[in-house]
Amino acid sequence: MKISDDYISTPDAIEKLFNIKLSEYKQFKDLIYSFVRHRSQKKQSFLEVKKESQASPSASNKSDLLIHRSSLIKLYNAVILQAFFLETKKVKLIFSSTEKRTQAADLIECILRNRQTILATKLQSNKVSQLIDLLRSENSLETNELPNPFEELPQLSLSQMTSLLQSLVAQSAVLSHDGSNMLLHFFNDDLEEAYQASLNVNSQLPIIKKYQSFIQNRYREAKEFDDTLDGLLN
Structure with a gap:
């Protein structure tokens, strides 16, 4: 070595x-x-x-x-998170932003709940729940290992230009209704796309309904601000 x-x-x-x-x-x-x-x-x-x-x-x-x-x-945890979120800067933000860390936990729960496999990758269900719990805690990601829910890291087989979540969203139209697509756009700071996706969501899960309402309210506030600004400038 x-x-x-x-x-x-x-x-x-x-x-x-x-x-x-x-x-x-x-x-x-x-x-x-x-x-x-x-x-x-x-x-x-x-x-x-x-x-x-x-x-x-x-x-x-x-x-x-x-x-x-x-x-x-820290490297170990970054690799685990990179399976879900391709962009390096997004992964790094999970380490430094409590808001992004919470959003990541919510999105992972939404995608992986009640799954034994995902895109032919076997999951260890107990590790999935432990990973989500640790992300939602205040424990440092620099000194506490995230449980690895994968029998094999998805990065070994997925294209370099995609992540587990992006691949899943692209391959499953159902996700547009259960909220995963909406959450992914929101996590990627694309409020317009998150709002459009939220209009198709039909889920009774409290966490999805919370984000659906939050995204729609934030979008309307942003649009009202833009309209007000346009009115002042024109």
Whole structure:
């Protein structure tokens, strides 16, 4: 195992956490490195990472990205959440925003409730409920592992350009009526699409009715504001 002090290489970290050889899954590898790479020197890194020059003479100026062991739980949780939410920035927001974390828990519950499988991926129902409970708690996602509900990570088989939720919504027209589509648009900050989806929702679940009412009220308020602004400018 490639280790420098308290740091571990990204491939070794993924093998340690998930027993997956990163080199065998290029698309999954690209998704993982979206959390590891430094995007800007001005912004704090999502994980504690350092660069180390490769020892091989043939490596030229290439560097390895090493992850501090204190960041491994955070990386683990990010990978679990990435199965549901493709965009790296959306996953990162779940760690920093209580509102987004609650929305994520609600959406996951809506999608996975009473399911044994999803898109041919087997689920462990007890782990699903534990994952949702932890997301709804105030426990830190940097020090508490999310239960992994998947027998195999969906990222290994799904397209790089989609997530579990996006694939499910795209393949199931029923979701437009049970609220999942509405919640997904709302989570993605698309109020217009969330509102349009809410008009087709026919669910008696309290959590869905709550979001349906909230989205419709917020949309009307935004539209009234826009109309008022247009009236002042014209």
